[in-house]
Amino acid sequence: MKFGGTSVGSPEMIKKTAEIISGIDESKVVVVSAMSGITNLLIRAARKAEAGDKAYKDDFEEIVSKENFTMKSLFGKELPAVSDLLSLLENLLDSIYMLGELTNRALDAVQSFGERMNIHVVSEELKRHSIKSLPVEASKFLITNEEFGNAFPNFKLSKGRAGKLFSRYFKERITPVVTGFIGATPDGKITTLGRGGSDFSATIIGNLLDAREVWIWTDVDGVMSADPRIVKNARSLRNISYNEASELSYFGAKVIHPKALLPVIDKKIPVRILNTFNPSFSGTLITEREEGKGFVKAITRIKDISLINVNGKGMLGVPGIAARVFSAAAETHSNVLMISQSSSEQNICFAAKAEDAAKLILRLKKEFEEEMKEGVIESIGEEKKDAIVSAVGAGIKSFPGISGKVFSILGRNGINVSAIAQGSSEYNVSFVVKERLSEKAMNVLHTELGLDNSDFKGRKIVNLFQFGVGSVGSALYRLIEEKKADIEKKSGVRIQYVGIARSSGY
Numbered sequence: 466m467k468f469g470g471t472s473v474g475s476p477e478m479i480k481k482t483a484e485i486i487s488g489i490d491e492s493k494v495v496v497v498s499a500m501s502g503i504t505n506l507l508i509r510a511a512r513k514a515e516a517g518d519k520a521y522k523d524d525f526e527e528i529v530s531k532e533n534f535t536m537k538s539l540f541g542k543e544l545p546a547v548s549d550l551l552s553l554l555e556n557l558l559d560s561i562y563m564l565g566e567l568t569n570r571a572l573d574a575v576q577s578f579g580e581r582m583n584i585h586v587v588s589e590e591l592k593r594h595s596i597k598s599l600p601v602e603a604s605k606f607l608i609t610n611e612e613f614g615n616a617f618p619n620f621k622l623s624k625g626r627a628g629k630l631f632s633r634y635f636k637e638r639i640t641p642v643v644t645g646f647i648g649a650t651p652d653g654k655i656t657t658l659g660r661g662g663s664d665f666s667a668t669i670i671g672n673l674l675d676a677r678e679v680w681i682w683t684d685v686d687g688v689m690s691a692d693p694r695i696v697k698n699a700r701s702l703r704n705i706s707y708n709e710a711s712e713l714s715y716f717g718a719k720v721i722h723p724k725a726l727l728p729v730i731d732k733k734i735p736v737r738i739l740n741t742f743n744p745s746f747s748g749t750l751i752t753e754r755e756e757g758k759g760f761v762k763a764i765t766r767i768k769d770i771s772l773i774n775v776n777g778k779g780m781l782g783v784p785g786i787a788a789r790v791f792s793a794a795a796e797t798h799s800n801v802l803m804i805s806q807s808s809s810e811q812n813i814c815f816a817a818k819a820e821d822a823a824k825l826i827l828r829l830k831k832e833f834e835e836e837m838k839e840g841v842i843e844s845i846g847e848e849k850k851d852a853i854v855s856a857v858g859a860g861i862k863s864f865p866g867i868s869g870k871v872f873s874i875l876g877r878n879g880i881n882v883s884a885i886a887q888g889s890s891e892y893n894v895s896f897v898v899k900e901r902l903s904e905k906a907m908n909v910l911h912t913e914l915g916l917d918n919s920d921f922k923g924r925k926i927v928n929l930f931q932f933g934v935g936s937v938g939s940a941l942y943r944l945i946e947e948k949k950a951d952i953e954k955k956s957g958v959r960i961q962y963v964g965i966a967r968s969s970g971y
Contacts, residue, residue, distance in 0.1 A: 467496040467645060467667035471684040472741040473583060474501035476538035479590050485682070485744050487594040492635045494670055495598075496645045497587050498663040499579020500535065503528060507554075511575045514558045515567035521558055528554070532582055539590055546585045546600070554578045569613035573647075573657045577604075580644035580663070588642040599634065601641045603666060604649035606630050606673075609656045616648055616656035618669050620728070623648075627673040643670065664722035668736065672728035679729060679736045681721060687738040687749030688713065688720050690916040691764045695904050698917040701748070702762060706755040709762060709859055710736075712892045716855040717765040726751070755859040761867065761914045762858040764907045767802060771822035772848040772883055772897050774814045775829065779841030786842075787813055793832045799825045803853055803895055805884040814884050816897055822847050848883060852903035855895040856910060868894050871910065878909045915959070925957060930964040 466489070468482050486495055499507075510524035529551055536543050557575060561567050584600035591598040606626035609616035634641050645663025648656050658665045664681055671679040688710065691699040705713075707730050714723040720738055729736055730753070739748040780786050790813055794801050799821035805814050817825060829845050836842040861867045868887060871894055875882060884897040898906050911917065913925055929945070931938060942965070949960045964971060 466493055466680045466682060467663055468682045469663060470498045470501035472682050473497050473587060476535050479539060479587060481741060483590045483594045486591060487596055493640055495640060495642045496663060496667045496670060497580065497583050497642060498645050499583055500531065503579035504576055507575050507579055510558055511561060511567055511572055514562040515565060517565055521562060525555060525558055535586060544585050544589060547582045550578055550582050570654060573613045574655050576657050577647045577655045580646050584642045584644050591640060596640050597638055598640045598642055601643045603644045603647050604655055607648035607669060608651055609648040611650050613656055615659045618648060620672065624673050631674055661722040664725035668725045668728040671734050672732055676734055679734060681736060681738050682741045683720060683738060684740065684742055685720065686740045686743055686746050690762065691907055691911050696908055696911045700917055704750050704756050705762065706859055707751060707753055708892050709857055710751045712857045713763055713765055716893065716895065717767040758860040760858050761856045761861060764910050765855045765857060766903050766907055767853040768900055769819045770816050770851040770853055771819045772814055772816055772851050773822060773826065774812060774846050775842060776812050776844045777842035778811050780811055783841065789832055793828045794825060797824050797828050803886045805886050816853055850900045851883065851897050852900040853895055853897055854903055854906050855893045857893045860891050861894065874909055874913045875906060880906050926959045926961060928961060928963045932966045934965055934967050
């Protein structure tokens with residue numbers, strides 16, 4: 466059971482989390498994130514210390530204040546283990562300030578303190594709910610490579626250590642509370658699994674212990690058909706497949722970490738997304754099973770995108786252009802999110818995060834300096850303030866008409882598409898639109914593709930506003946009301962009245 470930052474972000478939520486855990490009567494491992502906001506404060510303090518800015522002490526004091534407030538609210542006292550960790554953190558920040566240097570290894574060590582402190586708080590609260598519990602730092606058993614900031618687990622080395630450690634806990638009916646987000650190299654250096662890596666920690670542990678299920682507790686009702694802040698009638702998906710969940714997380718859905726499903730797929734361990742604020746809701750179950758094949762199930766968006774174009778008639782038939790473009794992207798550590806190339810080979814366009822665009826274009830112009838002089842490449846440019854919108858669902862590439870329907874809907878609603886990509890994975894159709902139109906795109910697709918229905922039938926909704934309800938109008942109204950169930954069953958069109966007007970009012 467993994468609990469994210471908002472689920473353990475305040476004394477009230479830590480109590481609620483403990484209540485949820487106490488209601489599960491089987492062997493379990495609890496994985497916790499840092500309290501919400503702590504990791505950002507840790508990074509900010511470390512960066513200020515590196516820059517020689519004494520204000521890092523203010524950030525440290527804010528961390529101390531938040532941790533102490535939580536402990537005193539819950540227990541009426543400070544926990545010695547947390548106080549010791551705060552002293553260690555202060556010494557580490559002072560060292561970074563003195564040296565004026567922050568290595569990736571040191572940054573990982575700083576970031577680890579949020580989770581390392583929180584396991585003691587959550588474990589102590591569990592004891593107050595009559596649960597035998599111990600705080601456990603994942604660095605004791607989760608062995609990773611040395612890629613600080615984005616480490617990957619060594620499952621073979623970790624499995625033996627985890628099995629030995631946890632079998633003792635389960636035998637003694639102890640519920641371990643484990644740090645999410647962190648691991649350690651074979652020689653004990655602390656590493657982190659990347660931002661949002663507590664999900665990854667939970668599924669890694671699920672793999673190592675052959676768990677029955679992995680439960681990710683978050684602050685929404687499972688995986689949604691769209692971001693509910695943008696699409697008001699977005700609904701929870703009861704079941705989706707591993708592949709669909711991976712596509713959704715990659716293309717902007719923030720419910721689960723993109724790497725988190727890798728450890729559970731081979732062992733077919735189900736993952737359940739649940740809501741700490743609504744614990745009675747069944748959430749979303751992620752398994753290998755693909756239901757509703759051939760229908761779009763969710764619409765996602767990635768904002769702050771720049772579309773970068775490399776154009777030139779002289780590119781036709783010149784080998785290696787694309788390879789050099791993406792080598793430049795790799796050298797500048799720019800993440801390419803989507804690629805589109807015309808069959809004439811006169812244009813390569815790709816989407817990257819806006820924050821990476823300037824350095825990437827500079828590197829591309831340097832890479833193709835000679836080709837631009839000779840006219841082989843005519844321009845390297847950027848289209849700003851774009852967004853990637855994706856329609857995700859199992860097998861949609863194999864079913865005729867899905868892509869046509871998507872772009873027909875966009876066209877009817879006056880939304881211009883700048884670039885399109887549909888991969889061989891058969892799980893998504895992605896396209897680039899202006900960011901200001903992306904919310905409209907999500908809403909019209911969600912409605913017209915029938916995503917607010919729960920049966921994956923892709924039913925289209927037609928909203929009616931009827932002017933006139935005299936004898937003819939009333940008869941029409943009654944006829945539609947009587948027949949609309951049959952119409953939906955036969956044609957897949959759901960008719961719903963949204964308004965009626967007559968001369969005296971509406």
